Amino acid sequence: MxxxxxxxxxxxxxxxxxxxxxxxxxxxxxxxxxxxxxxxxxxxxxxxxxxxxxxxxxxxxxxxxxxxxxxxxxxxxxxxxxxxDAGIDRPLRLNPDEALALVVALRMLAETPGIGSRDAIERALAKIENAAGELGDAPVAVRLPAGTERLEAVRGIVERRHAMRITYYTAARDETTSRVIDPMRVLMVGNRGYLEAWCRRAEATRLFRVDRIDAYEELDEPAAPPARAVPHDVSDGIFHPSTELPLVTLRVGRASRWITEYYPCEEVRRDGDEWLVTMRVTDLGWAQRLVLGLGDVTVLAPAALVVRIRDQANAALDQYATP
Structure with a gap:
């Protein structure tokens, strides 16, 4: 050779x-x-x-x-x-702390459902454990986040190619619905598990957050996504703002400035001690609940959202009125 x-x-x-x-x-x-x-x-x-x-x-x-x-x-x-040699005169060696950190990280990665290339992860773990000697055999318990068992169960249904009936909470509309879906794949995006499937109720491809699936049932019938069931491109995240979505403009105080780092924004501009923020939202109802949960935010646009916030604030104040 x-x-x-x-x-x-x-x-x-x-x-x-x-x-x-x-x-x-x-x-x-x-x-x-x-x-x-x-x-x-x-x-x-x-x-x-x-x-x-x-x-x-x-x-x-x-x-x-x-x-x-x-x-x-x-x-x-x-x-x-x-x-x-620019100072690179020795082969790379890990100190005990670095080796143990890698072992723990790889053990957790190997146990995380939905992760691809599991064989490669296990091979790398075996090499590092062997190189670490006694340290690699340390009894380190890896405890995965809550909901991991459900994610693994959903992943099993996807692998068996069966349809599902789920009860799902949609945060954007603050509603819970029951629907039959044809699973396509399980994704891990931003440390969250998602089930991508053809939704027979919406007649479209949907991404369902696994932690928002309140109940699920594996059906005897096979999953049969139609030819038009196109997978989502999640390389840049789950949410993709488009010009068709409502544009919301907010005046944000310092205490609520964090939303500009947590949610995609089209513009963030300093205005004195506050910030002017514009962002696309999928639903004005979701935006209404977001604003009402914040303390130092003023809605500037659209007018429909301003009316919603004012009406709900007045309704809340009426609850305190003396008969």
Whole structure:
């Protein structure tokens, strides 16, 4: 087997290359003048890949990239020698605290439902536990957040390709409904589990937060999403504001400034000791409940939301009126 055959194209990841680069410098320092072919064979990569790694190392350094900050080397034909190591003179080693932190994080990741590449996570965990020795066998209990069992149960139904009947709470409309759905996949977005499915009631693809599913039942019939059931693009999050949604303008005080970091906003502008905030919302009822739950917020637009807030505030005040 030649070095070119050792690592088929497409299998290496950025993490693989970073680990190799961190170990390549001390390896070459210990073997000045080593042949490129021999080094490539030791790292089980092709000579072409090794030369690309050397080119990348040659431009690595501290910001400013002066002559004394970059890794320097001499490449004489088929032989390479490191002439300046920029302080990377030892293979990467984890201290006990770092190793234990990685073990705990990987154990939690391996137990989290809906996570892909579980085999890769378990392989990485096994390597770190083996390298950590006795520390890797430490009895560290990993306790997952509440609702994990439900997420795992829903994931099982998706894998069995069965339809479901769910009772679901919709926060935007503050209502609970019962519906039959055809599950498509389970997603983890922002530390929350979502069930993506074709909703027969809405006749559209919907994302259901698993923690808002009050009850569920696995049906005997198979899940059969129609051809027009297109998965959502969640690469930029769940909520995608569009110009068709109502635009809300608020005057926000310091105590409620946090909403500009928690919710997507189109504009946040300082106005004295307050902020003018514009944001798209899926439903004015949701916006009404949000504003009423805040203390130092004034609604400027739209007019319909201003009327809603005023009417509900007056109704609340009437409850205190003396008969």
């Amino acid at each position: 030649t070095p070119q055959q050792r690592q088929p194209a497409g299998r290496a990841t950025g993490g693989d290359r970073l680990g190799r680069l961190l170990n390549l410098v001390p390896y070459l320092l210990a073997r000045p003048g080593i042949e490129v072919a021999e080094a490539a064979a030791d790292f089980r990569i092709s000579e072409k890949q090794l030369r690309e790694d050397l080119e990348l190392l040659w431009v690595c350094g501290l910001p400013g990239y002066g002559p004394g900050d970059l890794i320097d080397m001499a490449l004489d034909g088929d032989r390479v020698t490191i002439t300046y």
